[in-house]
Amino acid sequence: MEVRTKLRILADAAKYDASCASSGGKRATPTGGLGNATGEGICHSYTPDGRCVSLLKILLTNKCTFDCTYCINRRSSDIERAVFTPAEVVDLTLAMYRRNYIEGLFLSSGVLRDPDYTMELVITVARELRTTHRFGGYIHLKAVAGASAALIAEAGTWCDRLSVNIELPTAADLASLAPEKEVPSIHGSMTTIAEHHADQPRRFAPAGQSTQMIVGATDTTDAAILETATTLYDRFKLRRVYYTAYSPTPRGDARLPVAAPPLGREHRLYEADWLVRHYGFAASELTTPEAPNLDADVDPKLAWALRHRAAFPIDINTADREQLLRIPGLGVRTVDRILATRTQRSIRLADLAALRVPMKRTTPFVITADHNPDAQLIDRLDLRVRVAPPQQLALDFGAARGGQL
Amino acid sequence: MQRADATPDLDAWRGTARVLLAANVAPADVSWAAPGSTGVLFADVALVADPAAPRAHVPARFVELAADGVLHREPGAHALLYRLLWRLAHGEHELLADAVDPDVRALALRVGAVRRDVHKMHAFVRFHAVDDDQYVAWYAPDHHILARGVEHFVARFPAMRWAILTPDRSVAWDGAALVFSPGVPRHAAPSPDELEDLWRTYYASTYNPARTNPKLMRQHMPARFWPQLPESSAIPELLARAAPRVEAMLDPAASVPAARSLPVLAAAARGCTACDLCGPATQTVFGEGPEGAALVLVGEQPGDQEDLAGRPFVGPAGQVLDAALRAVGLPRERIYLTNAVKHFRFEPRGKKRIHQRPTASQIRACKPWVAAELETIRPRVIVCLGATAALSLIGSRFRISAERGRWVTTHWADALMVTHHPAAVLRVDEVDRPRYEAELRADLALAAAKLDGL
Structure with a gap:
């Protein structure tokens, strides 16, 4: 086969x-x-789905x-099958890297023969790149x-990032859709990676570990998904949890949506993940027992604010950083700019506009140095309608990253 | 009015600004213009240092911002920087903290644009191999960033020989030093090399048409960069093919006609190619029976004889079924008989065609046809014969061994039950056969009773 x-x-x-991220680890050219x-x-590059192409x-x-x-x-899937030799992967990676097409390689594999046999082949590729070719680019x-702990331990010494996919948010989901995969074994591999990384943070998978969870293949709620993610971040010190909308595949199984x-x-x-990692929110704050799924119409921070109106309006000129981060529409950078600017002048409504704050979403929740008429809106029943973005905006998604919340 | 050269370079600006500030020349009295334009340069006039002029103590952060801001292509960067320098030197030490000050904001916008441009250069430069170990790229940055952006490539490709050509200036790395030379127009760009084809293959394959979002793509990768990106030529076709590809994934039998009439459906199903079974099979075997049938029996798929005859349940399993129907007093001509999959799946073995169970994807591909039949007929009772029909109409959670003969309600009928496929009666051991046959008959009797009761 060609x-x-x-x-x-x-x-x-x-x-x-x-x-497809290539961030998080620094490595000098050998x-x-x-x-x-x-x-x-x-x-x-970016493919027509708006997704980043960073790695092969x-x-x-x-x-x-x-x-x-x-x-x-x-x-059981009736698809075309192929097998690369390690040398073919090495050559492709180097040729594409030299032309500045890619930051490096992201290599995964189906289970060929048995897990250890496959893991050894994957390791061979990384080892060849690092030793024979003195390749310093990113390897995930x-x-x-x-795969056995010994092989996982070896893999980590050759790559920047090492990841194990949790695949599905709950053990029950896994049991029903991936009967050969088990949570304890996945957690075991994650523990191996986390321990080695803690021992040698610069040498062993310096960019840390990540995982992927498929969303929407089962009816598990967002609350359960975020809880699983929080556990993974805490227990295994993951850098990132990737959430991937279940995408229908050609010749998919009849049990799937x-x-x-x-x-x-x-x-x-x-x-929501971004709010937990960078804004001081607890995952449990973002959903409620009555509404265990995130609101489709408004972002999770705005949804939280609408549920906690007693905490608002917040005074832009006196609130501390933690409070400012809870205001809808204010991102981390904007908050830092507000904190700096505040030392020089009292912040007025026009200054927020100058900082490119999304005014419609933000003004009902703040008090500024001048009169902010929107601060009166906080108790209005129709507040949600006033601050919610127009529908088509809400549907225009695709970026796998947190924006300004 | 003093005239000063607006060279896009930090050191040049800094030298000029120092002299101007030492001579106490106010920002409003300086006219910054592109180098080479006419007029009297301040250097031509003796600028005398003014002892009353303030010493410029600027925060390190200002120098960092100025280094990038000065590279912005639009006019005004040099004047803006000098104005900020003047203000910093005249008592506004904390000026940079004030993010809403118009000058600070203007600089932040320019710095942001320049840094994004540097980042895009790191991302979108594409080297072409021109001969052994020599790589050349042509690239058109938005701002004067070549010298700033090239350091990244020196760090990354120290042992390679490469050059980056831009319309403003060019630069080459020979493995030891950078050599700058004049710019070159786009037509001097290197010709494609053999790897571009593989790169395009990768680009096309890594894209998931179910997530198509061309607006987001253009936002990150604006069309002005496309000419230098070999993969961009694949985009139009990928987008054009996205919708049909997704449709095929979401609804493999999108060809089901909207008209709800059995003859129309049967005619349309003859041309169905939603799965790969249409190739080897002789013909589509559609359902058969009256449109007003109160009872529908759904089997698995046509067998060898059905495939040749083009009618359901005419082979050995059909005979078992006929016998069972007679035994419980259900006349076949008043029942609608069909299958979950309308084509025969088999494995040729010598001259024989050996029956094989249809795959999940084949069942899914055929589901719209079964659904259309049921929606047209709207029966009162449905009996699924075997696991395949159950998988198609109920889903995978159903276990025939545990739940056979029990009534469930469905979208298509108030009462649906699953029982053995008549072929199972033929396939099981001699010992089990009487039990299977009795169970099949008992379940069909339940269906007959249900019809009477409803």
């Missing part, structure tokens, strides 16, 4: 994994070698002995489900 055909099949098979990792991550994201093979229902590469390896991927929901989960 390399080009393999590339077509094995890139297609890998595209359902959302993560002496006489090729490539580095700048720490900031670079998107070298491929599978070593899409042959798989597992039969996970949600996965296009499952054993996916730990093959069920046949619907467009819930991109709006995915976006809200990223926003």
